[in-house]
Amino acid sequence: MISYISSYLVMASIYGIMALGLNFQWGFSGLMNFGIGASYMLGAYTAALLSAAPTPEHLGGFGVPFPVDLIGAALIPAFIAFLIGFPALRLKGGPFAIATLAIHETIYLIVHNEMWLTNGVWGIRDITRPLYANIPQRYDTFFLVIAGGFLIFFYFFFKKLVRTPWGRVVRGVKGDEDMALMSGKHAWSYKMQSFVLGSAVAGVAGGLYVHYTGFVSPTTFTPLMATFIVWLMVMVGGSGNNKGVLVGAFLVWGVWTGSEFLTDFFPPFMETRAGFMRMFLMGIILLIVILIRPQGIFGKERILPRYLRSIRENYTPSTQEGGKTNNR
Amino acid sequence: MLGSLVNGIILGSIITLGAIGVTLVADILNFFNFAHGAIFTLGAYFTYLYLNLLPETGTMFSLSFGPGMILAIGLSMISTSVVVVVFDKIIFRTLRRRNASSLFLGLTSLGLVFVMKAGISMIWGPQVHYYGPIQSAINFPLGIKVKPDEFFIVAASLILVLVSYLFLKYTRLGKAMRATSDNVTLARASGVETEKIVTWTWVMSASLAAMGGSLYGIEVQLRPTMGWSFLIPMFVAVIVGGVGSFGGALLGGMIIGISEELVTSLLQDMFLSLNMNVIMSAYKPAIAFVMVIIILLVRPHGIFGKKGA
Amino acid sequence: MNILEVEEITSGYGSMDVLFGVSAEIEEEGLVAIIGPNGAGKSTLLKAVVGAVQAKKGRITFKDQEITNWPIEKIVKSGLSWVPQDDHIFPTLSVAENLDVGAYSYQGNYESRVERVWSFFPQLKDRMDQTAGDLSGGQQQMVAVGRGLMSEPDLLLLDEPTAGLAPNLIQMMYKKIEEINESGVTVLLVAQSLETFRASKRGYLLSSGEIKYSGTTGELLGNEEVQDLYFGG
Numbered sequence: 001m002i003s004y005i006s007s008y009l010v011m012a013s014i015y016g017i018m019a020l021g022l023n024f025q026w027g028f029s030g031l032m033n034f035g036i037g038a039s040y041m042l043g044a045y046t047a048a049l050l051s052a053a054p055t056p057e058h059l060g061g062f063g064v065p066f067p068v069d070l071i072g073a074a075l076i077p078a079f080i081a082f083l084i085g086f087p088a089l090r091l092k093g094g095p096f097a098i099a100t101l102a103i104h105e106t107i108y109l110i111v112h113n114e115m116w117l118t119n120g121v122w123g124i125r126d127i128t129r130p131l132y133a134n135i136p137q138r139y140d141t142f143f144l145v146i147a148g149g150f151l152i153f154f155y156f157f158f159k160k161l162v163r164t165p166w167g168r169v170v171r172g173v174k175g176d177e178d179m180a181l182m183s184g185k186h187a188w189s190y191k192m193q194s195f196v197l198g199s200a201v202a203g204v205a206g207g208l209y210v211h212y213t214g215f216v217s218p219t220t221f222t223p224l225m226a227t228f229i230v231w232l233m234v235m236v237g238g239s240g241n242n243k244g245v246l247v248g249a250f251l252v253w254g255v256w257t258g259s260e261f262l263t264d265f266f267p268p269f270m271e272t273r274a275g276f277m278r279m280f281l282m283g284i285i286l287l288i289v290i291l292i293r294p295q296g297i298f299g300k301e302r303i304l305p306r307y308l309r310s311i312r313e314n315y316t317p318s319t320q321e322g323g324k325t326n327n328r
Numbered sequence: 329m330l331g332s333l334v335n336g337i338i339l340g341s342i343i344t345l346g347a348i349g350v351t352l353v354a355d356i357l358n359f360f361n362f363a364h365g366a367i368f369t370l371g372a373y374f375t376y377l378y379l380n381l382l383p384e385t386g387t388m389f390s391l392s393f394g395p396g397m398i399l400a401i402g403l404s405m406i407s408t409s410v411v412v413v414v415f416d417k418i419i420f421r422t423l424r425r426r427n428a429s430s431l432f433l434g435l436t437s438l439g440l441v442f443v444m445k446a447g448i449s450m451i452w453g454p455q456v457h458y459y460g461p462i463q464s465a466i467n468f469p470l471g472i473k474v475k476p477d478e479f480f481i482v483a484a485s486l487i488l489v490l491v492s493y494l495f496l497k498y499t500r501l502g503k504a505m506r507a508t509s510d511n512v513t514l515a516r517a518s519g520v521e522t523e524k525i526v527t528w529t530w531v532m533s534a535s536l537a538a539m540g541g542s543l544y545g546i547e548v549q550l551r552p553t554m555g556w557s558f559l560i561p562m563f564v565a566v567i568v569g570g571v572g573s574f575g576g577a578l579l580g581g582m583i584i585g586i587s588e589e590l591v592t593s594l595l596q597d598m599f600l601s602l603n604m605n606v607i608m609s610a611y612k613p614a615i616a617f618v619m620v621i622i623i624l625l626v627r628p629h630g631i632f633g634k635k636g637a
Numbered sequence: 638m639n640i641l642e643v644e645e646i647t648s649g650y651g652s653m654d655v656l657f658g659v660s661a662e663i664e665e666e667g668l669v670a671i672i673g674p675n676g677a678g679k680s681t682l683l684k685a686v687v688g689a690v691q692a693k694k695g696r697i698t699f700k701d702q703e704i705t706n707w708p709i710e711k712i713v714k715s716g717l718s719w720v721p722q723d724d725h726i727f728p729t730l731s732v733a734e735n736l737d738v739g740a741y742s743y744q745g746n747y748e749s750r751v752e753r754v755w756s757f758f759p760q761l762k763d764r765m766d767q768t769a770g771d772l773s774g775g776q777q778q779m780v781a782v783g784r785g786l787m788s789e790p791d792l793l794l795l796d797e798p799t800a801g802l803a804p805n806l807i808q809m810m811y812k813k814i815e816e817i818n819e820s821g822v823t824v825l826l827v828a829q830s831l832e833t834f835r836a837s838k839r840g841y842l843l844s845s846g847e848i849k850y851s852g853t854t855g856e857l858l859g860n861e862e863v864q865d866l867y868f869g870g
Contacts, residue, residue: 032431034362034438087621091567094360094434098563102617105560113610223556228442231435276449283442290436291422500741503730507738510727513689516709517719519742519788 006140008257009250010212013147014205016249019233020154020242021201026231027240027300028162028171029194032093035100036202037226038107039077043203044220045111047073048124048210058119066130066211073207074200080107081199085192104227112218123217127210143212150208151246154201158242170194224279229256232286238296247297255285330470332589338478338547340585341485345540346558347565347577348492349533355509355572356529357420359433364537364562365555366444367412371538372545372554373448374404376457390476392463393546401542408538409531415440416530421523441556449552456549481543488539489578492532496574501528509572557613561588564616568623570630579631588615640665640792640823641686646695648685655681657846658695663792663825663839668818670828670854673843674866679827680722682843683794686825687719688712700791714742718790722797722827725781728770732761735769735780739787753820754783757813775806779813786817793817795826831858842866 018040025031050069054061064072080103088099111118118124135142161167170190210216220226229252237248259281263274289296346368353361378400385394419440423433465473496502508515508525516522541555548554565584569576592615596608623630639662649655655678663669671679684690686697688709697705704712713719727735736754740747755762758779764772769780778798785793795814799807807829818824831840831854840857842850850863857863 030431032434087624090624093431094354094362095563095567095571097362097434098360098560098567099617099620102560102564102614102620106611106614106617109611109614113607224442228438231438235435272454273450276446276454279442280446280450283439283444283446286439287419287436287443290432290439291419294426294428294432500737500744503734503737504741506730506734507727507741510729511724513709514721514724514727514784515738517687517689517713517721518738518784519710519713520738521710 003138003140006144008253010140010144010147011257012250012253013144013151014208014212015230015233015253016151016246017147017154017205017208018202018230019237019245019249020151020158021198021205022230023234023237023239023242023245024158024161024201025194025198026234027238027245028167029191031191031195031198032097033100033195033198034097034227034231035102035104036198036230037221037223038100038104039081039199039202040206040209040226040230041104041107041111041218041221042077042080043073043206044210044216045118045124045206046076046203047207048127048216049118051128051211052124053126057122058115058124059117060124066128070204070207073203075203077203077206078196078200081196082192085195089188089191089195101223101227104221104223108218108221111221118218121218123215124210125215127214127216129211129214132214147208147212150204154204155242155246162242224282228286229253229282232282232289234296235286235289236296238298238300240300241296241298244296244298251297252282252285256282329590329593331472332593333586334472334474336586336589337582338481338585339589340582341482341489342540342544342547343558343561343565343585344489344578344581345485345536345543346562347569347581348489348574349536350562351566351569351572351574351577352505352529352533354566356505357424357433357526359430359437360563361533362434362437362559363415363440363444364437364533365557365559366441366448367408367534367537367555368541368544368558368562369448369550369552369555370411370444370541371404371408371534372541372550373452373457374407374538375400375542375545376452376459376550378403379459391480392460392475392477397459397546401539404542405535405538409534412530412534413527416526421526424526445552445556452550452552454552456551458549459545462548477546481546484539484543488536492536493574495532501525505529560613561585561616564620566630567620568630570632573630573632576630576632584616584619587619588612591615638665639663640667640700641825642698643682643686644696644698646682646685646692646697648681648690648692650681650690654693655846656685659843659846659848660695661841661848661851663823665791666818666821666823668815668824668826668838670826670831670838670840671843672828672831672840672857673849677843678846679843680796681846683719683721683796683825683827687717687794689719689721710742713788716791717794718785718788718792719794720781720785720796720798722800725796726769726777726784728768730769731766732769732772732780732783733765735784736787739784741788743788750787750789754786757786757817758783774801775803775810778802778810782810782813782817786822790822792823792825795824797827797829799829 018036022033022036025033047069049058049060050062050064050072051066052060053063084103088096091099112120114120129139130146131142132139162171170193233248233252234245236252237244237246256278259278263277266274346364350361350364353359379396382396382400385396388394419436420433423436463475463477465475467473496506504515504520505525505528507518508520508522512522544554561584565580566577568583569578569580592608592612599606599608641663643659643661645658645660646656647654647658659678659682671682673679681690685692688707692705695705696703699715699717702715704715727738730738736751740750760776761779761783764776769777772780782795782798785795798814799810802810814824814826838854840852840854841848842857842863844866849866850857850860
């Protein structure tokens, strides 16, 4: 039972890290990244290939030790995001989202098809699980310390980051792109930085995942499990609210794992459809959140200091439709 | 080479049917509908449902199916439209009243993807289905292989595209739809009820997608994921052609269809001559993605773009 | 008898009010001009009448029926037509299609209504298949007014139909508007100047969201304070 709870907490922490990365891109910079799972996948495979022992089955076997290979797991997705960002960040909204989705599909195809690189559908086995030999019985609990540690680190990292001058500009980029442009800030460049940073963080989550499970294969990275569920976590918790997103991650992952229990009670003839019921449930949760509580459970985080907050609340933007300037 | 071109035209005509629906919704409802692929799948499965309900009609001409197929597709277009309009009334109308942003609507449609995909899998099961036995191709000169069914697919697509065009161009409702896309306030000030236009936009978009899904179902087996793999080519066709452009959706659809087939076979030949073991057909879906990157670098607003994409 | 009565209307955008208790009226088959400095709330007044912005206080009566805050489509169907100042045409539609959409809510004797628009603006007939967005500014104004006439309105609201036009075109447009008025359509318009109208027409001076003066155009033109406010603003 303890192991079950620990395992749940580890996975929720890993997803929580990804959700923080996505929240930075979407909640703070307004980037609709439907390819967050691609960064997760890239991070996972980078860590797997860097740390695995030499083998003829696939590329890699560099034997890079555990925490060091996570640097690679962050850098590769960041670099790919940087390359993709050049054309894709010219797009806005839906078209940007489809471009990121296409990146996911393309990387998925490569991982799935290129046996020499990733061993294809067979996946990569025997990825080092740090200190597994010493504590095989309590491994989930041990890894919880690692994953939880990273989660706490990233939480405070983003919490501080959005309050720095740089973070304020990134947030401004979302609110009103033209305003940020007019004040001489290069919106495109800040979006790129946000896109790259969020992707790197998702990559670290991927790296942690492979070291936890010791195995990776393409089937982990379906649009549902790698991307949509992360979006659900952000939406449930509240876009732009780091604390909310953390709660969202633990809540959504709880519902997801809990729904597995429920489907155990299904009669055998329904078993094959149980997985789809869980998928259905995830979709319905998003629709319900959007219809009933679009701001998420926690709503948007107040980042402004209290005295600025009162000014903003009493201030009516003059850029609203109509207004004096348009009303000749 | 020519064979790939022919395959590209077949694929392109199916992509076009989907792309027109994406562009209509993007233009009039102001968001990119990620559930369009799932609507495409639903249309294919509804046709499967009606084919089994209707009496056997044999075959006609050299096709693998009879007039029952046409009736089944027609019923599927109606059923799919009804389902989609119900989704609009429950979900999207609520968000419109709230003045939800275009991004938010797009995200909602992503949620709908999983609801629909899971729903289809629960009703019809995850296994593949067939309308009937898959036809074998006839050999034409110059290495072109075409199934008689494929003539039907292309002809039916082109007829439907033409009908849609004439509808938008000449009917009172079609003009009102274009007027709404141009200038919502002025359309309302001319007495056009926006909600009615929205409903008809969904009906048209869903009917075309259902037709596309059904025609694709004649070619291949039905799977719950069949529409998802069409989503990227459909969106890319719209981005390439320019958001809101009917001609752009047609041209974009054809460009994507043909280039997927042609580039795949050209690259495969190249890799073979280099003795490289790359199975290009596995990368067909990625071609659309590369296309959009190239187009974006050259023309950020698409070929016929009237608005910023 | 008054076809339109606006009583004590307060309206604006979001939490910002633009109109503060404005009252105005227009007689059947009359022509009333509203003048005033930029930002006075002239456009907002027309928008409030047609339902394009919410009226927070006050009431609007059209043909003895209260229409305050009706949906815009319903107001238009009751016989009122509005030609906004900006975005007043459907740019990707042809001239003829712009008129078709104008006739959306009422399809009867379509031909005669189109002929009526052509009779006011003969230039448009030659360009009926051109894309409206490609026309010159003056022609676009004609399309806009023509579209407004296609619903056979009892009352036509025109929001600065001369904005951005060359002086000779302004003269022409005001002449057309008088012709339209003489054909039996009541006209309420936001005007740039009053000189072009006969001294007997009625006018309002709107400034800072309030009616400062009302009277015949002759009286308004003769009033020094009006001149100060109008040209000073």
